[in-house]
Amino acid sequence: MEDALVKVSNFTQYFRSRDKNEKLPFIPYLRGINLSINQSDVYGIVGESGCGKSTLGKCLVGLFSLTEGNIQYHGREINEWIHDSADEFRKQVQIIFQNPRSALNMSMRVEDLIREAVKIKYSNDKIIKQNVNRILYDMQIEHKRRDYPHQLSGGERRRAGLGRILAVEPTLIIADEPVSSLDVSYKGLIIDLLLKYKQKNNATIVFISHDIHLINQICNRVAVMFMGKVVEIFDNPKKFNHYDIHHPYTQELYTAALFFKDKEMSIISDKSGEFIDAEYAKYDGTGCPYFQRCELKNTMMCALKCKEKFPELIDVNDNQKIACHGIK
Amino acid sequence: MSCLPLLQVTNLRVVFDLQHGSQKRIIDDVDFVLNKGEILGIVGESGSGKTQTVLALLGIHIQNPGVVKGEIKFQISDSRLEDLSSSHIDKYVSYSKGKITEMYYKNEKRWKKSIDQQYGLHEIRGNRIFIMFQDPKSYLNPFWTIRKHFKKIVPTRSLDGLSHEEVMIEALKKFNLPIDQVPASYPHQLSGGMNQRVMIALGYACKPDVIIADEITTGLDIVNQVVVVKHLKHIQQECNLSIILISHDLGFISKLSDKILVLYNGQGMEFGPADIILDPKQTRKHPYTRELMEIFNESHKQGYISGEPPRRDEIINGCRFHKRCREYFNNPVLNCSKNAPTDFTDLIQAPHQVRCALFQD
Incomplete structure (x- = not known):
């Protein structure tokens, strides 16, 4: 086993509840997450909105003080690292936020925004100038260098934000929904x-x-991810298809994605998304989080077990781990 | 059975007056026809004027004073087409000239209300044409519970002798919303997908003739998108509704539409039945539609269209698309930069039309 770049072990993140009458003052948003991200991976995290994928992304750059378990980057705990020297850590790890509009300073020109980021890495004036020009050219926003962020279109704003992040030359980039709500011509x-x-x-x-x-x-x-838990991990997703063995939730995501791609799939007979409202009933932490929406629950013998015990991630084959009682 | 279309738009133009006497042409020549029970999809990049087109139909513009020209005909009863445009839009033009403009600025709201009532627009808005916006949280009133929304918005005409409560329960049940929690909760207490479904339930309860869905799936995750698509199709089949869908996602549009209108920089580039436009073997197709199709089918070389989309106020001479057009790049003899291609002709006579120099006699 090679050394992982980022190692998330037994990590649980709590947030304080807003509702004062609530029985639990702290609500777990992420529950018992184990991940290891290797050098030069492109690691994908999928899930529906509200499943905690953005929270995990923010935790990876140390935006919250962690509550349980730890996250190690290069074998060093990130909270300690940030406490010691935040600058050094931030030079290596960067995040692209979901909303580019709020990530850029509205009172600075595009050129200055990028220069600000380049200055962190270099101190020589000439090299700074070269780098700013190179990034503006790479991002194809040279003609907008004297504009303010509100004058840019959505895609240009996105690229300006990306340019700022690449200027620091980080070794780990966390891209939080970088292409959602963008036009096809930009994606x-x-x-x-x-x-x-x-x-x-x-x-x-x-x-x-x-x-x-x-x-x-x-x-x-x-x-x-589902409800703050990792339900499946698999390598080389290009080899997999929707008809391979998967966690039922992954299966549902596959059908939903295929729904818009495949013309043949009829609208009325398709069953995906029927049980979506079960999530409204709060999950209390025991049992399988997906139980209410699961299609397997009526057919499988494991129905009782599902309610009581959360399934662990089990190796199904060489490059796939699934957390489900129904799959052996 | 009348053969009149439900909604017919010809040569629609929207012009905004700017402060220094200059003008901004937001929409320049859009035409389409919508029959009863059909779904029309409007595709285009951001800034192509998709939203402005539907705002012009209802006479609600964010920026004032907007001048709308062209014909918007809406079928009021079986045999009568009411022209939504000519009467009140002439007023817009005349009022924005001369001294009266200032008064108009001051009493904008009152003035607009009186004009609307005079020409019957207020009866059409909400009752006959229902519009859903992109962000349901800003569309629903944050101070009202869902129950109050139904009470205030659903008109008496569409109640059919039932009480508001009964209508609400029926609508919420239809869209799989839990009826014990939702009516008493405020919009911020519900998730994005649920808010979107509350809005569709409201549209269903109002029983309009046309529903306009403006980018309702952006910002939702993919599981919720499927649910929204299914519910829209469901109410369309049940009530024989007409729907205008607006999106930049060709997958979403292709799933539902009977007809498709492709917009680029405020101009309709192609209009026709969905089978013909989405058929990759069809040769008579606008280069812009072709590139969009290739990106969607993942057969495109780059994965994106090279060049920038034009800004909202940028006016290009000749063909609007020629700067990014592959056909013009490979074959510059076409003279697209100088001569604009001819406009659409009568849409009822010829249902599939392309605004491109390649396919014109």
């Missing part, structure tokens, strides 16, 4: 730029998205 460009940077600098990317189709195209390892 490919943003992903191209990210992957090119990864190739050139041998960087690691954690790609967070709800679109399993997109994740499968670009990632080499995928973790599927």
Whole structure:
């Protein structure tokens, strides 16, 4: 087993409840997560909204004080590292936020925004100027260098934000839904730029998205999350298909993604998304989180076990781990 | 059975007056026809004027004073087409000239309300044409519970002798919303997908003729998108509704639409039945639609269309798309940069039309 770049072990994150009458003052958002991300991986995290994938992304860059378990980066605990020297850590780990509008300073020009980031890495004036020009050229926003963020279109703003992050030359990038709500004509460009940077600098990317189709195209390892728990991890997603063995939740994500791609799939007979409201009933932490929506629960003998015990991640074959009582 | 279309839009133009006497042409020549029970999909990049088109139908513009030209005909009863445009839009034009403009600025709201009532627009809005916006949280009133929304919004005409409570319960049940919790909760207490379904339930309870769905699936995750699509299809089949879908996602549009309109920089580029437009073997197709199709089918070389989409106020001479067009790049003899291709002709006579120099006699 090679040394992992990022190691998340037994990690649980609690947040304080807003409701004062609630029985539990602290609500667990992430429960017992174990992940290991290797050098130069493109690691995908999939799940529906509210499953905690963005929270995990923010935890990986140390935006919250961690509550249980630990996250190690290069064999060193990140909270300690940030406490000792935050600058050093932030030079190596960067995050692309979901909303580019709030990530850019509205009172600075694009050029200055990027210069600010380049200054962290270099101190020579000439090299700074060269680097700013190179990044503006790479991101194809040279003609917008004197504009303010509100004058840019959505895609240009996204690229300006990306340029700022690549200017620091990090070794780990966490991309939190970088292409959601972007036009088709932009999506490919943003992903191209990210992957090119990864190739050139041998960087690691954690790609967070709800679109399993997109994740499968670009990632080499995928973790599927549901209700703050990892329910499946598999390598080389290109080899897998929706008819292979999967966790029932992954299966549901596959059908949903296929629904928009496949013309043949009829609208009324398809069953995916029927049980979506079961999530409204709160999950109390015991048993399988997916139990209420699961299609297997009526057919399988394990129905009783599902309610009582959370299934552990089990190796199904060489490159796939599934947490389900129904799959042996 | 009348053969009149439910909604017919010809040569629609929207022009905004700017402060220094200049004008901004937001929409320049959009035409489409919508029959009863059909679903029309409007595709285009952001800034192509998709939303402005439907705002013009209802006469609600964010920026004032907007001048709307062209014909918008809406079928009021079986045999009568009411022109939504000519009467009140002439007023817009005349009022924005001369001294009266200032008064109009001051009493904008009151003025607009009186104009609406005079020409019957307020009866159409909400009752006959129901619009759903992209962000349900900003569309639903944060101070009202869901129950109050139903009480205030659903008109008496569409109750059919039932009480508001009964109508609400029926609508919520239809869309799989838990009826014990939802009516008493506020919009911020529900998730994005549930808010979107509450909005569709409201649209269903109002029983309109046309539903306009403006980017309702962006911001939702993929499981919720499937649910929304299913519910839309369901109410369309049950009530024989017409729906106008707006999206930049070709997958979402292709799943539901009977007809498709492709917009680029405020102009309709192609209009026709969905089978013809989405058929990759079809040769008579606008280069822009072709590239969008290739990206969607993952057969595109780059994965994105090279070049920037034009800004909202940018006016390009000749064909609007020629700067990014592959056909023009490979074959510059076409003269697209100078001569604009001819406009759409009568849409009822010829259902599939392309605005491109390649396919014109």
